[in-house]
Amino acid sequence: MxxxxxxxxxxxxxxxxxxxxxxxxxxxxxxxxxxxxxxxxxxxxxxxxxxxxxxxxxxxxxxxxxxxxxxxxxxxxxxxxxxxxxxxxxxxxxxxxxxxxxxxxxxxxxxxxxxxxxxxxxxxDRPAIATILPSQNPRGRTYVLDLGANVDCSAEHLLQFGVMGAMLVESLEHLERPSVGLLNIGEEEIKGSEVVKQAADLLRDSGLNFFGNVEGNDIYKGTTDVVVCDGFVGNVVLKASEGLAQMLGNLLKEELTRNWYTKLVALFALRALRHFKDRIDHRRYNGAALLxxxxxxxxxxxxxxxxxxxxxxxxxxxxxxxxxxxxxxxxxxxxxxxxxxxx
Missing domain, CATH: 3.40.718.10 (Isopropylmalate Dehydrogenase)
Structure with missing residues (x-):
């Protein structure tokens, strides 16, 4: 086309x-x-x-x-x-x-x-910003929104984010009924603020493939295809993720160039290191959709x-x-x- x-x-x-x-x-x-x-x-x-x-x-x-x-x-x-x-x-x-x-x-x-x-x-009601973060699911990525467009969100807004995120994954990944998770401080339904609890109820009744509450580590596990949160939390997650990836890359480089022995190890592991770098390279995930x-x-x-x-x-x-x-x-x-x- x-x-x-x-x-x-x-x-x-x-x-x-x-x-x-x-x-x-x-x-x-x-x-x-x-x-x-x-x-x-x-x-x-x-x-x-x-x-x-x-x-x-x-x-x-x-x-x-x-x-x-x-x-x-x-x-x-x-x-x-x-x-x-x-x-x-x-x-x-x-x-x-x-x-x-x-x-x-x-x-x-x-x-x-x-x-x-x-x-x-x-x-x-409000557009949202959605982006991709690397994960361990089969596609190697998880979609997260909102990333900063909406700091204060109602339960209805979070529902709309879930719908928009699911449709984004359907469009880009050609995946029918992608799973949607709601970012929370625990998996239990009793956890979280009242807004998050209300949003979970709305998502559960929405007809989406709603997984339930997910925690921060689930983003990188790839537990769900889409993770929904308000813009304040999402922006913190994004910036923390970028900082962590940069730090890990720098630390790995320091350790592998520390002396002749580590440089030799790095030479033998060069192919694996390049593959690792490609998988966490933030450039490959560039492009946040304004949904x-x-x-x-x-x-x-x-x-x-x-x-x-x-x-x-x-x-x-x-x-x-x-x-x-x-x-x-x-x-x-x-x-x-x-x-x-x-x-």
């Missing part, structure tokens, strides 16, 4: 030096994809023209006159930068010229602009390199091809219909 991505080429810590090489590799790997390269003419147009020449009919430059900086507030991005590369990319998605948009820019600004331009799906919007929007990590940004492009294309928005809308619509009192 043909799919077009609108790429904010100016976003992130590195801008076009990362986004443009990633777009080139993405086009090389996916012959059924095309891109709209949105950015400042002086920074993007020349390379966009090369891509258009190398991939005829599959790459096009779209001019923007402003850039949303990483320190800009969502209000500044919304009111004062209406021709930013981020806004133009979302506008092109809204206009139907693209089936998904990807940016490595300011998360708050991207969420605010996307929500303002695209609007939320009927029945969705609940009337459009597919993925947020890349701001510090992503070209390899990591390409992973976000791949996920955006896969979500668009598998009708992520329609799946979420249909499931939420069915839930709302079931809640309506009989006439």
């Amino acid at each position: 043909q799919v077009t991505l609108a790429i904010d080429c100016m976003g992130g810590d590195h801008g076009p030096s990362v986004t443009l090489p990633a777009a080139r590799q993405f086009l090389r790997d996916d012959p059924y994809a095309s891109v709209l390269l949105v950015g400042l003419p002086q920074s993007v147009e020349a390379e966009a023209d090369k891509l258009a020449s190398d991939f005829p009919g599959r790459a096009r430059f779209v001019a923007a006159s402003e850039v949303v900086e990483m320190h800009d507030s969502p209000a500044i991005a919304m009111r004062n930068k209406k021709d930013s590369s981020m806004r133009v990319a979302i506008d092109r998605l809204k206009a139907g010229e693209a089936q998904a948009a990807v940016s490595a820019g300011n998360t708050g600004a991207l969420m605010a602009i996307s929500r303002f331009v695209l609007k939320t799906l009927p029945g969705i 609940g919007l009337k459009g597919v929007v993925l947020k890349s990590h701001g510090s992503a390199d070209a390899f990591a940004f390409e992973q976000a492009l791949r996920r955006a294309a896969e979500a668009a091809r598998n009708n992520l928005v329609e799946r979420i809308g249909g499931r939420v619509g069915a839930h709302l219909a079931a809640e309506e009192p009989a006439q």
Whole structure:
């Protein structure tokens, strides 16, 4: 299936030096994809023209006159930068010229602009941010949401996150009825806050494949395909996970280079070490979906390199091809219909 991505080429810590090489590799790997390269003419147009020449009919430059900086507030991005590369990319998605948009820019600004331009799906109160963390399940990954868009959540919000997360896994993993767990301080039903207990009841009656309460270690065990939590908890989990992975990598490197003996051991174990590094490489899991919007929007990590940004492009294309928005809308619509009192 043909799919077009609108790429904010100016976003992130590195801008076009990362986004443009990633777009080139993405086009090389996916012959059924095309891109709209949105950015400042002086920074993007020349390379966009090369891509258009190398991939005829599959790459096009779209001019923007402003850039949303990483320190800009969502209000500044919304009111004062209406021709930013981020806004133009979302506008092109809204206009139907693209089936998904990807940016490595300011998360708050991207969420605010996307929500303002695209609007939320009927029945969705708040969009959520979902990402992938490595785990020991057969697919090697667990989907977690929300990761910071919503600090204070009601039980109904957590239910909506469960629906959106399940539909995301169905779209990206082609997995029917993925399992959903609710992050808690214990597996017992009596554990947790009143909001979490109420959310468990709603999820249990939702028709989803609800596993029940899960704990933090279950994320990495891969106990469930989806783990639901509020944005405060989710953001802490994400940042702690990134810090732990970086620390383990650094400690392992220190130990294996400590002396000639450990260096020799490392040489013999090189293949296994490379495989281990690949499995925990956070770049492979790059691309957080902004769920609940009337459009597919993925947020890349701001510090992503070209390899990591390409992973976000791949996920955006896969979500668009598998009708992520329609799946979420249909499931939420069915839930709302079931809640309506009989006439």
